[in-house]
Amino acid sequence: MTCSSVDLKAYFLGEIAPAEKGGVEDHVRACQECREELDRLRVTQTALLSLEEEEVPQRIAFVSDKVFEPRWWQTIWRSGPAMGFASAAMLAAAILAHAYVRPVAGPVQATVDTAQIEQRVEREVNARLEATVAKAVRESEAKQSQQFAQVMVASEKRFEAKRQDDLAVAQQAARYFEQQRAKLEMAANDSVRPGQ
């Protein structure tokens, strides 16, 4: 390893790869110029670090500002673990609530009177059947009444049309007989006039 191939500053600053460190150290032990350069770097660093840090003139602190603070639901929403915990807690509460509220199966069911249930079911079925039949009857009667009314209207129309026709025939016959009477009367007058 030569001086030009050694990154002495990287070695001094602790930035050299571990694999190269041994080679650099071997070279520095053998090369006086590099040893002196390393010493100059150390002295310079010591001088730089003699510069003490100043205390901050005043504390930098922030007060709670409601404008910038997230709302309670934003806080929960942005907190993944808290959100997960809340979801799990709600699910557990729902399961427990369901377990307490739902109807209890087993021995209680065995004490129920099945005859009463059958009677109630039968009554309910009969009531619904009667209601359905009554409704069907009402609908049928309404339909028949409507049909009857339609027939009556049609008959009245036909009767009126027939009456009008008969009236027209009668009027025509009356006019014919009147015309014949007028002709006969004229003929009778003509036969009387030559004899005078």
Next chain:
Amino acid sequence: MIFREVEDRDLIAKARRGHVDAYNVLVSRWEKRVFNYLLRLVGHREDALDLSQDVFLKAYQNLRKLEDPAKFPGWLFRIAHNEAYSLLRKNRPEGELAVEPKSGEANARMFPIELSLAVQSALGLLSDDQREAVLLKVYQGFKFEEMAEILACPVSTVKSRLYTALDLLKQTLAPVNMGGAE
């Protein structure tokens, strides 16, 4: 050190949920380092304090954007770097380097010890980029990779700035060191 890291992570998690008190504890742990970094970078106490407050306020407002709490130090110094350079660009024309040492009167108040003055003066001879590289490496102990993230530049650039700065500091501080050794 590990215990401290865990505690910082907890404080960050609490601060993210809106606990200002937790964030204040975090600030109290880091304010001295951030303040001194900014003080040595901008060279003005009042500016450094104002910048420090801005840095911690911005960090609080953007804390939810920090993906890995373990990277909080580098992330915080990245904000500090941006704030400092905004001020430096505003106070200094584009491209001008900080070749002038800081005011001797001001430095005398800040660093009364002779060696401290010499160091402060030597740091003032560096460019902003070179000085910042020294501050992040020598005083804050960041790795090259972390510095590259803070400064938003390649590692090769970080090394170039730092190595040049160390060569300049060696030359500038050599008489002081020799005098101190005598």
